[in-house]
Amino acid sequence: MLSLKGVTKKYGDFCAVDKLDFDAPAGQIVGLIGPNGAGKSTTIRMIMNILECDEGEILLDGKKFTADDSNIIGYLPEERGLYKKQKVVDVLVYLAELKGCTKQDALPKIDYWLKRFDLMEWKDKKIDSLSKGMAQKIQFVSTIIHDPQILFLDEPFSGLDPVSADELLSIMNELKQSGRILLFSTHVMEQAEKICDQIIMLNHGKKILDGSMQKIRAQYGKNTITIDYSGDASSISDLPVVESVQHSGHTCSVVLKNGSSVDELFTSLTPLITQGKFSLRSIKVDEPSLHSIFVKLAGHDYEEKKEGV
Amino acid sequence: MKSKTLVILKHEFKKIAATKTFVVTTILGPFLLAAMMFLPALTSVDSTDRSGESINMGMYVSNPDNAYVKANADALQSVFAQMGWNMHVDTNLEPIHQKAMNGDLEGYVSIESDKVSYYSENTGDIYVTSVIENVVSEIQIAQRLTERGLDVQEVKSLMTPYKLPIFKISAESGEATESDGMTDYLVALLVPMCFAMMIYMSVLLYGQMIGRSVVTEKTSKIVDVLLSSVKPSQLMIGKIFGVGLAGLLQYGIWILFAAVGLQIAVIGFDFVIPVQLSIINFVYLGIFFILGYLLFASCYAAMGSASEDEQHMAQLSTPFILFLIAPIILMTGMIQNPNSLMSTIFSLFPLTSPMSMLAIATTGQAPLWKILLSIGLLIAAIILVIHLASKIFKTGILMTGKNFKFKEILRWL
Numbered sequence: 001m002l003s004l005k006g007v008t009k010k011y012g013d014f015c016a017v018d019k020l021d022f023d024a025p026a027g028q029i030v031g032l033i034g035p036n037g038a039g040k041s042t043t044i045r046m047i048m049n050i051l052e053c054d055e056g057e058i059l060l061d062g063k064k065f066t067a068d069d070s071n072i073i074g075y076l077p078e079e080r081g082l083y084k085k086q087k088v089v090d091v092l093v094y095l096a097e098l099k100g101c102t103k104q105d106a107l108p109k110i111d112y113w114l115k116r117f118d119l120m121e122w123k124d125k126k127i128d129s130l131s132k133g134m135a136q137k138i139q140f141v142s143t144i145i146h147d148p149q150i151l152f153l154d155e156p157f158s159g160l161d162p163v164s165a166d167e168l169l170s171i172m173n174e175l176k177q178s179g180r181i182l183l184f185s186t187h188v189m190e191q192a193e194k195i196c197d198q199i200i201m202l203n204h205g206k207k208i209l210d211g212s213m214q215k216i217r218a219q220y221g222k223n224t225i226t227i228d229y230s231g232d233a234s235s236i237s238d239l240p241v242v243e244s245v246q247h248s249g250h251t252c253s254v255v256l257k258n259g260s261s262v263d264e265l266f267t268s269l270t271p272l273i274t275q276g277k278f279s280l281r282s283i284k285v286d287e288p289s290l291h292s293i294f295v296k297l298a299g300h301d302y303e304e305k306k307e308g309v
Numbered sequence: 310m311k312s313k314t315l316v317i318l319k320h321e322f323k324k325i326a327a328t329k330t331f332v333v334t335t336i337l338g339p340f341l342l343a344a345m346m347f348l349p350a351l352t353s354v355d356s357t358d359r360s361g362e363s364i365n366m367g368m369y370v371s372n373p374d375n376a377y378v379k380a381n382a383d384a385l386q387s388v389f390a391q392m393g394w395n396m397h398v399d400t401n402l403e404p405i406h407q408k409a410m411n412g413d414l415e416g417y418v419s420i421e422s423d424k425v426s427y428y429s430e431n432t433g434d435i436y437v438t439s440v441i442e443n444v445v446s447e448i449q450i451a452q453r454l455t456e457r458g459l460d461v462q463e464v465k466s467l468m469t470p471y472k473l474p475i476f477k478i479s480a481e482s483g484e485a486t487e488s489d490g491m492t493d494y495l496v497a498l499l500v501p502m503c504f505a506m507m508i509y510m511s512v513l514l515y516g517q518m519i520g521r522s523v524v525t526e527k528t529s530k531i532v533d534v535l536l537s538s539v540k541p542s543q544l545m546i547g548k549i550f551g552v553g554l555a556g557l558l559q560y561g562i563w564i565l566f567a568a569v570g571l572q573i574a575v576i577g578f579d580f581v582i583p584v585q586l587s588i589i590n591f592v593y594l595g596i597f598f599i600l601g602y603l604l605f606a607s608c609y610a611a612m613g614s615a616s617e618d619e620q621h622m623a624q625l626s627t628p629f630i631l632f633l634i635a636p637i638i639l640m641t642g643m644i645q646n647p648n649s650l651m652s653t654i655f656s657l658f659p660l661t662s663p664m665s666m667l668a669i670a671t672t673g674q675a676p677l678w679k680i681l682l683s684i685g686l687l688i689a690a691i692i693l694v695i696h697l698a699s700k701i702f703k704t705g706i707l708m709t710g711k712n713f714k715f716k717e718i719l720r721w722l
Contacts, residue, residue: 048537050707067540075537081530086324097316098538142534 001025002047002065002150002181006056009042009205016042018205019056024198029172029182031196033189033290035298039205040185041078044152047183048075060150071100074148078155078185080139084128088119091127092142099146106145113141117167133159140168150181157191169195189291199290201297208297213290220293223256224286225265231278239268250281313539317547318554325518325555335559339566359436364394367405367417375422380452382420384444392440500585501644501668504594507563508664509633512601515556516609516629519548520622523613523706532706541703545614546695549606553599560598564591590671593680600687601663604694605629611698614705615718625715632660640668647674657683659690697722 002024009017017039024030034040045051047058049067058065083091089110096106114120117137122130130138136159143151153172157165172195176182186192192199199216201209209216223243227233228251236252237245241260246253256265262285273280325331366389370382382398389396397414399405408414409428416429418441425445427438451461476485523545526532535544571586608629609622616622636643636655643652647669656666656679666683669675704721705713 045533045707048533050533050536070538073537075534077530077533079530079533081526081532081534083324083531084529094316094320095534095538097320098313098535100313139534 001061002183003059003062004043004047004056005059007043007046007053007058008055009039009046009051010054015205017046017053017202020202020205020207022200022207022210024181024183026179026181027176028197029176029184029195030198030200031192032183032185032200032202033187033192033294034202038202038298040202042205043202044075044077044154044183044185047150047152048073071146072149074099074143074146074151076140076143076151076153076156080136082127082135082139082142085126087124087126088114088130088138089123092138092145095142096145099148101146109145109147110141113145116171117141117164133161133164136160137164137168144171144175148180150183151175152183152185154185155187156184157186157188189289189294193290201294203298209293216290216293217287220288220296223258223260224288225254225256225262226284226286227252227254228281228283229278230281231276233272233278235272235277236269239265241265241268253286314543314547314550317539317544318551321522321548321551322554324522325552326558331555331559335562338559339563339570359434360392362393364392364415364437365413366394366396367409367414368396368398369402369405369417369419370398370400371402371419371421373400377452378420378422380448381425381445384448385418385420385441388440388444496583496585497672498641498644500583500590501671502640504590504671505636505640505664505668507594508598508601508667509637511556511560511598512605512663513630513633515552515602516605517626519552519606520609520613520616520626521619522548522552523610523702524616524619524622527614527616527706527709528618536706541706542699544706545607545610545699545702549603549610549695553602553606556602557599560595564594567591585671585673593667593670596684597663597667600684600691603691604659604663604687605633607691607694607698611701611705611718614702615708615713615721616705617709617712621712625713625718628715629660633664636661636664636668640664644668644672647672653679657686659687662687 004020004022007017007020008015020039020043022030032040032043042051046053047065049065049070060069083094086094089107092110093103093106096110097103110123111120114123117140119134119137119141122134122138127135127138140153140156143153156168156172160168172182172184184192184196193213196213198212199209200207211219227236230250233247233252236242236254241256241264243255243257245255254265256262266283269280272278368382368385370378372378373382386396386398397405397408397417402419405414405417406428409417409430412430415434415437416427416431419426419428425441427441429437432438454461454464474487476487478485526535532544539547567586609626612625612629613622616625639651639655643649643655643665646652647656652665652669655661656669656675662683666675666680670680701718701721705718
């Protein structure tokens with residue numbers, strides 16, 4: 001298990017990461033999400049030992065995680081880069097050697113992974129003759145060639161075709177099952193929702209969300225309910241448990257007041273139905289998407305940035 | 310962890326030494342250098358000496374009966390004939406002037422009863438004008454001497470200048486052998502100049518190579534991957550020594566070339582090896598190359614890490630290039646006057662000493678303690694600069710999005 005305890009990084013007066021705590025257990029995919037400038041890159045760089053933290057500590061299985069442990073981490077940065085003028089195999093051997101592998105050990109593994117991504121014929125080609133997606137796959141291969149215990153993948157799916165994306169996903173699942181620690185970062189919330197066992201959300205250098213998707217949904221999903229009806233349901237807005245109602249045709253979206261439960265709403269709806277004002281067709285508690293939670297938590301910061309892009 | 314530095318070293322070495330450019334420059338380098346030194350000398354001699362060329366030279370003779378005109382015309386014609394130049398003599402000025410204008414004639418000598426002058430489109434040809442001037446002034450002098458009743462031949466022989474015999478004392482045997490002072494002077498100047506130029510070129514070349522390699526890794530974002538595997542200092546040291554090793558290999562090959570070339574010259578052409586090309590001087594060349602390289606390579610690595618792109622790096626490294634150029638400009642003065650204050654400062658100050666001290670040491674005029682002091686100061690400077698450079702490197706390599714000024718970078722120390 002990788003644990004961050006009170007990790008803080010300051011650039012002058014600006015606090016990029018502020019007393020960050022989280023655990024990334026083995027055999028799980030942990031998603032690190034947050035708007036641009038939330039402190040993700042700085043956090044990653046501290047875990048990768050590229051930056052030192054000003055305060056706090058990073059522990060692996062209870063022991064301090066240092067630069068000497070660099071051989072057990074694999075890192076796929078968001079901005080990719082490989083030596084353009086060199087052959088695929090030479091670059092992979094070099095990066096593996098930097099992780100403490102010998103050339104003899106690395107070569108069969110390189111063959112294995114190139115085969116899996118259907119890239120064997122490119123082994124002796126120069127990097128700059130590869131397409132963007134291919135280079136991306138080569139870079140992913142370079143992050144796992146030394147069989148790392150901790151893997152950080154920053155936007156690993158961007159630029160990949162669906163077949164390669166599926167292959168990558170199945171590799172990630174294999175690694176997860178074999179007990180690796182996988183950290184994953186993305187801006188595509190649907191991806192994070194689908195892939196991650198645990199989500200950690202940062203904003204302004206602070207953790208604002210931490211937990212499994214189930215737990216997060218349970219936390220943020222209770223107060224919106226969609227009701228399909230026939231008849232006149234305008235009186236719903238008068239109920240004491242209801243904060244607001246939005247009607248569209250014979251469907252209305254009900255937002256409950258804080259502290260009110262679905263059960264309470266149901267109990268207060270029953271008299272209205274027995275009075276014959278409307279009849280209920282269906283009632284559904286909304287599962288909020290990670291996207292909507294993200295927007296809600298990151299607030300207008302995120303919306304502004306999105307418009308800026 | 311040590312071995313990772315070695316991995317980087319090996320990678321950087323291969324990246325340079327396994328390229329065609331490296332092979333070509335290594336093999337052609339000595340020939341290019343030789344060509345650069347000797348071609349201008351050869352061509353400049355050839356281009357001024359125009360005897361034997363078929364030059365069409367005109368001559369306007371205003372009054373062939375005049376004794377002064379006749380004497381000059383005869384003398385010039387015989388000299389031109391010796392040169393193999395074609396003569397076009399005319400007593401009319403107009404046609405000959407026209408021909409010179411059209412380019413049919415190189416130019417023409419106008420001989421009037423009181424003066425001789427030369428007309429040409431190309432008045433910059435010193436060779437032609439000086440030939441004419443010599444002939445005319447000899448006639449003038451002869452005329453004046455005759456007017457005073459002196460014998461021309463006698464005066465000439467009386468005026469023969471004295472040739473000073475020069476003897477060189479050998480430092481080993483004390484024997485004195487007659488020598489040509491001019492050749493010695495040239496060799497004494499040429500060898501140190503050559504050595505200093507080699508240092509200049511290779512330090513600049515390899516220094517910039519390091520800077521570029523750092524900038525490329527930074528801009529292509531490989532650096533994040535590298536730094537997740539190694540420490541910044543390992544990356545920097547690995548680079549400096551990897552590229553340096555490639556440089557040493559190149560030097561080794563060049564020195565081998567030189568040794569073989571000299572041996573061939575000695576055996577085949579009875580060439581006497583100048584004292585400046587001694588083994589100890591080649592050792593100095595090696596030492597000062599290594600030290601100079603380490604010093605400037607560290608500076609370049611630091612500047613590269615702080616740069617946004619190659620242009621920015623060139624800007625940041627300008628101050629260092631000035632320290633490389635200054636000794637080249639002042640080299641002749643330092644070689645001729647190795648004990649002057651300027652020579653002492655330049656040969657001890659680490660940023661200028663690799664070239665300056667090497668040049669002075671090569672002439673054999675620097676005391677051993679001074680050479681050792683210079684080397685000692687250089688080593689101390691290298692240790693300090695590597696330490697500072699790795700601090701800049703560590704910060705700079707992760708800084709993007711801004712063209713930092715030199716002053717801002719110094720604040721990272």
